[in-house]
Amino acid sequence: MLESFLTFVDQGFFDLSLTAKAVYLLVMVHITIVTVTVYLHRHAAHRALSLHPVLKHFFRFWVWFTTGMIARQWVAVHRKHHAVCETPEDPHSPQIVGIRKVLLEGTELYRASAADAGMVKQYSVGMPDDWIERNLYTAHSTWGIYTLLTINLSLMGISGLAVWAIQMMWIPFWAAGVINGVGHFLGYRNYECPDAAVNIVPVGLLIGGEELHNNHHTYPNSAKFSSKWWEFDLGWGYIRLFSWLGLAKVTSRGPVVSLDPNKSNVDINTAQGVVNDRFRVLSRYAQNVLKPTIEQEYADTDEAGRLLLRDAYRLLRQADVLKTDADEDRIRQIVEASSRLGAVYRLQQNLKALWQKSGHGGQALVDALDAWMKEAERCGIEKAGQFARSLRSYTLPSASAS
Numbered sequence: 001m002l003e004s005f006l007t008f009v010d011q012g013f014f015d016l017s018l019t020a021k022a023v024y025l026l027v028m029v030h031i032t033i034v035t036v037t038v039y040l041h042r043h044a045a046h047r048a049l050s051l052h053p054v055l056k057h058f059f060r061f062w063v064w065f066t067t068g069m070i071a072r073q074w075v076a077v078h079r080k081h082h083a084v085c086e087t088p089e090d091p092h093s094p095q096i097v098g099i100r101k102v103l104l105e106g107t108e109l110y111r112a113s114a115a116d117a118g119m120v121k122q123y124s125v126g127m128p129d130d131w132i133e134r135n136l137y138t139a140h141s142t143w144g145i146y147t148l149l150t151i152n153l154s155l156m157g158i159s160g161l162a163v164w165a166i167q168m169m170w171i172p173f174w175a176a177g178v179i180n181g182v183g184h185f186l187g188y189r190n191y192e193c194p195d196a197a198v199n200i201v202p203v204g205l206l207i208g209g210e211e212l213h214n215n216h217h218t219y220p221n222s223a224k225f226s227s228k229w230w231e232f233d234l235g236w237g238y239i240r241l242f243s244w245l246g247l248a249k250v251t252s253r254g255p256v257v258s259l260d261p262n263k264s265n266v267d268i269n270t271a272q273g274v275v276n277d278r279f280r281v282l283s284r285y286a287q288n289v290l291k292p293t294i295e296q297e298y299a300d301t302d303e304a305g306r307l308l309l310r311d312a313y314r315l316l317r318q319a320d321v322l323k324t325d326a327d328e329d330r331i332r333q334i335v336e337a338s339s340r341l342g343a344v345y346r347l348q349q350n351l352k353a354l355w356q357k358s359g360h361g362g363q364a365l366v367d368a369l370d371a372w373m374k375e376a377e378r379c380g381i382e383k384a385g386q387f388a389r390s391l392r393s394y395t396l397p398s399a400s401a402s
Contacts, residue, residue, distance in 0.1 A: 037208035106176030183213035209233035219254035273394035
């Protein structure tokens with residue numbers, strides 16, 4: 001009897017090989033990753049897609065079973081993060097509390113924010129509040145992970161405890177630590193969104209596409225996180241699969257605009273189209289106007305001027321929230337030394353200021369955009385004029401259809 005008990009403790013019921021244990025761990029963790037990115041993040045927090053009730057409830061169960069998180073708390077913390085990003089109210093900004101703290105203590109920061117019942121109520125509107133949510137998933141949020149521990153021990157014996165520990169650490173480490181920390185600290189930016197979010201790598205595999213964090217913060221309501229052709233979003237691949245199976249329906253892929261090459265007048269549809277697509281507009285401006293102007297200036301100047309222009313592209317296109325006092329000083333030196341760069345930089349800043357007009361009524365926005373286009377066309381820099389003329393083709397899909 002004792003020998004049988006000790007064998008069970010060591011091997012579990014099935015005496016699985018190391019390979020089988022590894023496969024079990026990878027499959028289970030992978031399903032959890034898909035659950036977090038597709039259900040919790042893109043569906044529940046941002047409503048970028050709808051899910052079939054069967055698939056949605058499977059994901060709700062899996063959150064409870066493998067993470068111990070309360071879904072409404074996760075959603076509330078994440079929505080608050082977007083609402084107050086990079087401010088002292090942000091639950092986990094490395095720009096405020098430091099990268100080390102978010103990377104190593106991200107779970108603690110999440111729990112501290114989730115403990116605020118008033119915040120959770122404010123930011124969790126629309127989350128499920130049925131009988132099973134109230135009486136099991138929320139009321140007994142730890143029962144699922146202890147059930148998982150029991151299953152692991154039964155399958156693998158004592159080694160099941162190590163497998164369970166990895167399962168418990170995966171999401172807290174990668175999501176609460178790496179994505180919330182490194183994702184706002186070190187990486188590359190496709191868009192100068194108004195916070196510090198970066199893409200960590202162009203291949204989103206380890207956490208299902210969440211690595212493409214700058215893209216997400218630029219278009220938070222998009223079900224697709226990849227933006228460039230060379231970026232890969234694993235979560236989007238699953239969404240496409242679920243859609244093909246009739247289990248999901250994408251409701252948003254970010255701003256949708258149309259381009260009408262025959263359109264030359266600036267109207268409310270032009271203005272709204274430009275504002276809706278503002279981050280891609282700014283990215284195009286940086287690529288098509290700012291960059292070639294810097295390159296031309298670099299070719300025309302002397303060694304001292306080239307030294308000044310080093311890193312000019314990053315500095316001049318950088319989001320205001322990321323600029324340090326030293327950055328502002330360098331920018332001032334650059335634009336004072338070059339009238340051409342001063343002109344294209346002022347145009348860029350004035351273009352950003354247009355977004356503030358979007359809440360001041362339709363005609364104010366139209367007039368401001370029209371004035372900006374005329375300024376760009378008169379500035380004497382051909383690239384700026386070409387860019388301004390390209391904006392005249394912007395419209396909304398409904399307007400182009402009519």
